[in-house]
Amino acid sequence: MAVKLYIEAIHDALAEEMARDARVFVLGEDVGVRGGVFRVTQGLLERFGEARVIDTPLTESAIVGVAIGASAAGLIPVAEIQFADFILPAVNQIISEAAKMRYRSNNDWNCPMVIRAPYGGGVHGALYHSQSVEALFTHVPGLKVVTPATPADAAGLLRAAIRDPDPVLYFEHKKLYRSVRGEVAESDDPVPIGRAKVQREGDDITVITYGLGVHLALEAAGRLADDGISAHVLDLRTLRPLDEEAILEAARRTGKVLIVHEDNKVCGVGAEVSAMIAEHALFDLDAPIRRLAGPEVPAMGFAPTLEKAYMLSVDGVAEAMRALARF
Amino acid sequence: MADVPRHRALGLTDAQVLEMYRYMALARAVDERMWLLNRAGKVPFVISCQGQEAAQAGAGFALDRGRDWLCPYYRDLCLVLIWGHTARTELLAAFAKAEDPNSGGRQMPGHYGDRRLRILSGSSPVGTQIPHAVGIALAMKMRGEDAVCYVSFGEGTSNQGDFHEALNFAGVHKLPVIFFCENNKYAISVPERRQLACANVADRAQGYGFEGVIVDGMDALEVYRVVREAVDKARRGGGPTLIEAKTYRLSPHSSDDDDRSYRSREEVEEARRGDGIERMRQYLVSVGLLDEEAEERMRQTIRAEVDEATEYAERAPYAAPETLMHHVYAEEV
Structure with a gap:
């Protein structure tokens, strides 16, 4: 058992999944050189190279849309939306495309992808860096939505999300990033999605x-x-x-x-x-x-x-x- | 060189150019059959490829059916036929039958998809497929494969945000994508001049740092030539190309549209005289590859194929109602 901050648990699980499976890659705004505005992806560029840690243009709909295409072609994208508040331009891609890909193709195609987004307030983020947007997506069949509260669950649910054959929205509460510390098992076991x-x-x-x-x-x-x-x-x-x-x-x-x-x-x-x-x-x-x-x-x-x-x-x-x- | 026929100069064999024509004629025949079935009350909806077959045939033959990927849009009937779908698969889709490989009767006709053939499933909100193509191309580049991804859309869709986001992304990362705009002059009822502030969709490529090419979309061989160049460039790592094929939508937007309310019959008739299928027929006759007898044989074969497909699809079973809940998620049945 190691004691980790919530943000460290996310970072470490992401890095371990990337090391475990060469199909996993991250894309998003400032995720590369900068290591993410919150530092969730810090060091991943140096470790995995710029082909697997992609700084994208400021373009939320394409971040998700490109991830959908890449997942169709056999990769496992972990797309970062910098703040959950900014996910709205990508909602058409999430709801019309990712959520419906398996259903509309009668199980021919699927979208094994993760969309990570920091959400929630209490960090002086004002109207557009504080919102909780989860309920917009919990209404939609075809999506899975997880909101871990502890470092152990942050790690385990991220592993489960990455290994899931369907699109998973992974909302991480940004006030927990550096305020919550907890034990995280050394094993790479996922925490099953759908279990309280x-x-x-x-x-x-x-x-x-x-x-x-x-x-x-x-x-x-x-x-x-x-x-x-x-x-x-x-x-x-x-x-x-x-x-x-x-x-x-x-x-x-x-x-x-x-x-x-x-x-x-x-x-x-x-x-x-x-x-x-x-x-x-x-x-x-x-x-x-x-x-x-x-x-x-x-x-x-x-x-x-x-x-x-x-x-x-x-x-x-x-x-x-x-x-x-x-x- | 003057007596080398155009298609041979482009590297197409006699058999290939005849095959190209056959696919165009087959697409038109399948499309016309769907309208007939719609007006007879047998299929609830049709969306047409009429007028755009030449553009699609030229593009389809310039790609490699063995390795390249498609993100088509709802008018690409001729393209998906070239890619391995048949009159039967598309009539199964028109009748919304369970055996339809596109969606098992879940989606409207024209919403193509087939994993076996690397045709990514599409939806109805326009332009969403453009970033998907960029993602597929990104995967090709990451894995060092030399496949390209082709994505098509109308000129109306080139006004969507996803068009801009996707082309910019592909330009920045120099990805092997062929952006193929089938400019058919109308977004349902709104003419081109009310949609675009610039003269051509292809002009927009400049803003994304790659080449934009305009081509006569009624000339299948010329489309073949420019798409082939773009494909070769993409395979060499030269990045994306935006190609705008100038076509004309000969039919109303869909079976639920009445185009008499927004364009004259004279305009449509004038466009019909430039129909790409007729132009290809005349070309084949001029180079001695087609005569009346051969054409009649082809017509009859196509007719039989479409008849068989219609009968088969009409008799085929619908999806059982209990399958409604299937495939929301994996392994959930």
């Missing part, structure tokens, strides 16, 4: 969350434990396909569910999780399902007051958890 993980066992309330929310919920759960409230925390890890079995089991375990995410509430992932529980486990519940999510504004402001007012906090999550426990 219980991050803390508890009996009174269940928190279902992902990404940064996992860390907020775990810290809040520690505080609640001091007051005798036992919280169960389920980390979704994969947002499409959702792990229905794990979600229902976590809901039934305590009968009280709080769903937490930084993305705004309306039609967010929490809405689907909530509907799933309502459809299959309503009579096991002891309280209405609650959601704590980002506010219904277009994005968070640059001013620290506005950013703080937007972001979830340990205090806010703990308060929502206590309120649910009291119900």
Whole structure:
């Protein structure tokens, strides 16, 4: 076991997959000489050469479109979109092309590719360097969407995404890059896509969350434990396909569910999780399902007051958890 | 040299140039059959290649069917026939039958794809295939293969962002791509002059750092010549070429369009007189490769092929409804 930062876990897993399989290559803006604006791809150019670490023009649609073509021709591209906020010009390529390639060709063609994108706020990124865009893609059959919260999952899910025969969107929360450290196994085992993980066992309330929310919920759960409230925390890890079995089991375990995410509430992932529980486990519940999510504004402001007012906090999550426990 | 026929001077054998003509005639016959079936209420949708067969035939013969890749667009019927599809496969697609190799009846006709033949599956939003071709060419370059990737589109599509992003990308990385614009003068109803601020689509190549070539798309042999040059250059590592074949869309945009609302019959009739199939026929007659008897034989063979294909496709089964959920992801059936 090695202890790594979240960003190191991503970097190392990517480098190891490139070493393991010569078909894997990275492309994106500033991923080469600069090593990525966050340094996720630092050193890869020196190690693997410019044929496999490609600095592209500023051209998100072509980054994804070229990756689709390269994957059709037998390569495994890992495309980086510099900020998740900038993925929108590539949405036609992602939704019309990558997501539908296998289906529309009746299983003749497929797109084994990964699109990595840093998302989320809390880093003074203002409106266009802070967004959570995952729900735009979780609606789309043909795509897989993962949002690791820990270094171990960041490594394992990246390996799984690279080895997956279908397109995977890999969203990495940029506030976790250098704030979260954790053990990462030496082995190169993937973490299976589509499987949630219980991050803390508890009996009174269940928190279902992902990404940064996992860390907020775990810290809040520690505080609640001091007051005798036992919280169960389920980390979704994969947002499409959702792990229905794990979600229902976590809901039934305590009968009280709080769903937490930084993305705004309306039609967010929490809405689907909530509907799933309502459809299959309503009579096991002891309280209405609650959601704590980002506010219904277009994005968070640059001013620290506005950013703080937007972001979830340990205090806010703990308060929502206590309120649910009291119900 | 004056008495060496054009096709031989270009390196095409007599058999090859006759074959080129046969594919053009076959494409027209398949296309016309689809319209007939559509008007008879048997197939819900047709999108045509009529008027663009010569451009596609010239390009198809200039590429290597054994190693090159295609990212075609929805008018490339003649091209995919040259590439190994048949009247039967395309009528199966028109009838949306399970055996259609393009999509098993999932997509509209004209949405070509076939992994076995290196034809990448295409969609309906226009221009998305252009970056795909660049990605395929990137893979060729990375693996040191000498294959090229051909991608086609209309002049209307050359206004899409993906056109710009893809050509620039290919220019920067000097990739083996043939960008082939089939300028048929109309984007559904909007004429060329309302689509392009520059005189030619080929003029745009200058902005991407590679050559743009204009060719008479009604002259299959001339198209062959310029595409062949571009292919040879790409194989040598000389990078991409943008070729604009000037053609004319003889049919309405699709079976759901009525082109009388935006262009005159006189204009269409005038264009019909320059039809590339007729020009090729006249050429073959002039060099003594085709006479009335040979032509009649060819016509009958094509007719029989299209009849057989129609009957087969009409009888073939549809996809079973339970296959609806298949192939969203791998190994999920």
